[in-house]
Amino acid sequence: QKEVEQDPGPLSVPEGAIVSLNCTYSNSAFQYFMWYRQYSRKGPELLMYTYSSGNKEDGRFTAQVDKSSKYISLFIRDSQPSDSATYLCAMGAVGEGAQKLVFGQGTRLTINP
Amino acid sequence: NAGVTQTPKFQVLKTGQSMTLQCAQDMNHEYMSWYRQDPGMGLRLIHYSVGAGITDQGEVPNGYNVSRSTTEDFPLRLLSAAPSQTSVYFCASSRPSSYNSPLHFGNGTRLTVT
Numbered sequence: 301q302k303e304v305e306q307d308p309g310p311l312s313v314p315e316g317a318i319v320s321l322n323c324t325y326s327n328s329a330f331q332y333f334m335w336y337r338q339y340s341r342k343g344p345e346l347l348m349y350t351y352s353s354g355n356k357e358d359g360r361f362t363a364q365v366d367k368s369s370k371y372i373s374l375f376i377r378d379s380q381p382s383d384s385a386t387y388l389c390a391m392g393a394v395g396e397g398a399q400k401l402v403f404g405q406g407t408r409l410t411i412n413p
Numbered sequence: 414n415a416g417v418t419q420t421p422k423f424q425v426l427k428t429g430q431s432m433t434l435q436c437a438q439d440m441n442h443e444y445m446s447w448y449r450q451d452p453g454m455g456l457r458l459i460h461y462s463v464g465a466g467i468t469d470q471g472e473v474p475n476g477y478n479v480s481r482s483t484t485e486d487f488p489l490r491l492l493s494a495a496p497s498q499t500s501v502y503f504c505a506s507s508r509p510s511s512y513n514s515p516l517h518f519g520n521g522t523r524l525t526v527t
Contacts (some may be wrong), residue, residue, distance in 0.1 A: 308453060334515075343417070343503050343518030344456070388455060400471070401516065403448075403456040 303327050306389055306404030315413050319376040323389035323404045326370065330391040330402075333365050335374045338386045338406065347387070348374065379411045415439050419504050419519035426494040426526045434489040434522050436504030442517070443509045445487040449473065449500040450521075456503065462487055463509065494526045 306323045313319055321335075331352055336344035348363040350356045350372075356363045362375040372391075376383055389404040420435045438445065446461035448471075458471030462481040476498060478490040487506075491498060502522045508514040 304455075306455070341520070343505075343520050344516075345518070346515035349515070390456075400458065400461070405453055405455040 301326060302405075303402050304389060304391055304404045307407055308405045310408040310410065312410045312412060313379060315379060315381060315411055317379050317411075319379050319383070319409060319411075321374040321376075321387050321389075321407050321409070323372050323391075324370055325372075325391055325402075327391070327393065327402075328370075329393035331394050332392040333363070333372050334390040334392075334401070335361075335363055336388045336390055336403075338388060340385075344388055381411045381413050384410045417504055417506055417517050417519035419502075419522050421522060422520070423523045424525070426491070426524065428494060428496060428526060430494050432491050432494065434491075434502055434504075434524075436487045436489065436519060437485050438487075438504075438506040438517070439485065440506060440517065441484060442506035443484065445481065445504065445506045446471070446516075447477070447479065447487070447489045448503045448505065450503060451500050459489065459502075491524075494524075496526045498524065499526045500524060 304325045333350045335348040337347045338344040350363050350365050353365045353367045360377045364373045386406045386408045388406040390401040392401045417438045443464045447459040448456040450456050457473045460479040462468045468479050504519045505516040507516045
């Protein structure tokens with residue numbers, strides 16, 4: 301079983317929809333939770349970062365962490381065609397350093413105009 | 414500001430050939446790492462370095478070598494290419510000891526081994 305599980309999709313929604321992307325994990329030591337966005341033929345770029353449990357909001361994006369359920373989510377409100385990309389969750393444990401992130405498989409998202 | 418630069422962008426190798434994937438960063442980052450990305454597998458860590466002269470293995474190190482003689486460069490060497498090494502390879506860098514400092518990725522090298 302992978303440490304981090306993410307539904308690879310693909311996920312296709314109409315413009316303006318609310319999108320929910322999710323990851324589950326098995327390692328209780330994970331304390332740092334990130335979402336990366338990757339456009340086609342490009343490297344991933346950090347979108348959201350959360351430490352421990354709770355919510356974090358940045359514009360149209362909201363990241364949620366539920367450590368009791370080992371479940372994290374990324375919500376995109378008022379989705380735009382420019383949000384079409386692959387979204388990867390990533391997690392890290394205290395003491396492991398940013399270099400030892402564990403990534404999910406990535407969810408390919410398409411927003412249709 | 415170039416960030417993380419990877420060369421070449423594309424490469425085709427025959428089984429048994431060797432090659433070096435180049436990675437350079439101009440952000441004076443101490444941490445550098447190599448990942449491979451395969452369909453359905455996400456990003457998997459191959460090797461990483463916490464500074465010049467220091468390297469360590471990640472999740473999938475077999476068949477790859479690294480060295481770090483300067484802060485800027487972190488090349489990845491394939492010793493004897495195998496079809497299982499067909500993948501997209503990403504180099505990344507970051508400042509040390511901080512999850513608030515994101516991993517900065519290059520745009521990848523797409524490698525096919527026939």
